[in-house]
Amino acid sequence: MAKKLSNVNVPIDARETFVSIRKTFSEGDVALKLRSLYNLQQIDTELDKIYQLRGELPVEVEALEGKIAELNGKAANVAEEITRAEKTIQELKQRYTYCKEKAEKYQAQLDSGVSNSREYDSLTKEIEDHDLWAQVAMKEIGKNQETIAACQQQIDEIDKKIEVRREDLKAKNEELEGIASSTAKQEEKLLARRKECADKVDARTMSAYERIRKSVRNHIAVAAVYNGNACGGCHSAIAPQKLIDISAGKKLIICEYCGRILVSPDASDAE
Numbered sequence: 558m559a560k561k562l563s564n565v566n567v568p569i570d571a572r573e574t575f576v577s578i579r580k581t582f583s584e585g586d587v588a589l590k591l592r593s594l595y596n597l598q599q600i601d602t603e604l605d606k607i608y609q610l611r612g613e614l615p616v617e618v619e620a621l622e623g624k625i626a627e628l629n630g631k632a633a634n635v636a637e638e639i640t641r642a643e644k645t646i647q648e649l650k651q652r653y654t655y656c657k658e659k660a661e662k663y664q665a666q667l668d669s670g671v672s673n674s675r676e677y678d679s680l681t682k683e684i685e686d687h688d689l690w691a692q693v694a695m696k697e698i699g700k701n702q703e704t705i706a707a708c709q710q711q712i713d714e715i716d717k718k719i720e721v722r723r724e725d726l727k728a729k730n731e732e733l734e735g736i737a738s739s740t741a742k743q744e745e746k747l748l749a750r751r752k753e754c755a756d757k758v759d760a761r762t763m764s765a766y767e768r769i770r771k772s773v774r775n776h777i778a779v780a781a782v783y784n785g786n787a788c789g790g791c792h793s794a795i796a797p798q799k800l801i802d803i804s805a806g807k808k809l810i811i812c813e814y815c816g817r818i819l820v821s822p823d824a825s826d827a828e
């Protein structure tokens with residue numbers, strides 16, 4: 558197993574340890590208990606792998622869904638800006654038409670003849686003003702059209718990003734479904750075997766086992782001797798006398814550094 562082992566001693570919850578169950582553990586068939594515990598550990602390690610595999614994907618799926626929702630929100634904001642600009646353009650067009658009509662009306666009045674220079678000046682000024690306002694409106698229309706074009710480009714870019722993430726999400730969802738269905742049978746089998754093993758372990762030992770498994774990073778409460786003389790849980794060296802006792806498999810041997818139960822690597826019934 559290419560499991561990375563930590564060299565650091567892992568502190569274990571002192572309230573319920575294998576040390577505290579040593580006495581009750583020594584009653585009855587210790588070898589059977591040890592074998593059951595080690596089997597249990599190996600089954601749980603297999604189950605951990607399944608859950609780990611599945612465990613990361615839902616988080617990734619959720620992150621992608623969040624990102625897509627965020628991008629959709631952004632696109633909606635930009636779309637709102639387009640709607641505002643379109644409305645402004647409509648108003649500006651009306652203003653343009655109004656000013657042009659007014660200018661034409663004053664022009665017609667001017668063309669039909671004026672009675673004095675004051676009237677002439679007044680009409681000329683009205684024509685100039687309304688022509689100018691019409692020009693301003695036209696310029697504003699242009700600016701708003703530019704805004705719309707820029708917004709449209711932004712939306713296109715956001716849509717591309719959404720598309721990429723949607724594909725990613727689809728793939729991740731398929732992967733997740735694949736894993737769930739492919740591991741379902743294995744999980745079921747392991748859970749059945751786990752129950753068989755757990756039934757052979759007394760409640761106190763079980764609670765110590767669960768507690769220690771939860772408290773250590775590698776979730777190993779029952780460690781096989783590693784590399785001939787080291788604890789498979791924390792990598793600390795094991796004293797020679799303890800190694801002999803572990804091989805004999807008739808006593809509960811606990812790693813003095815990490816508190817895990819130590820067993821011989823060939824102490825399991827695992828296929």
Ligand SMILES: [Zn+2]
Pocket residue numbers: 788789790791792793812813814815816817
């Ligand atoms: Zn250890």
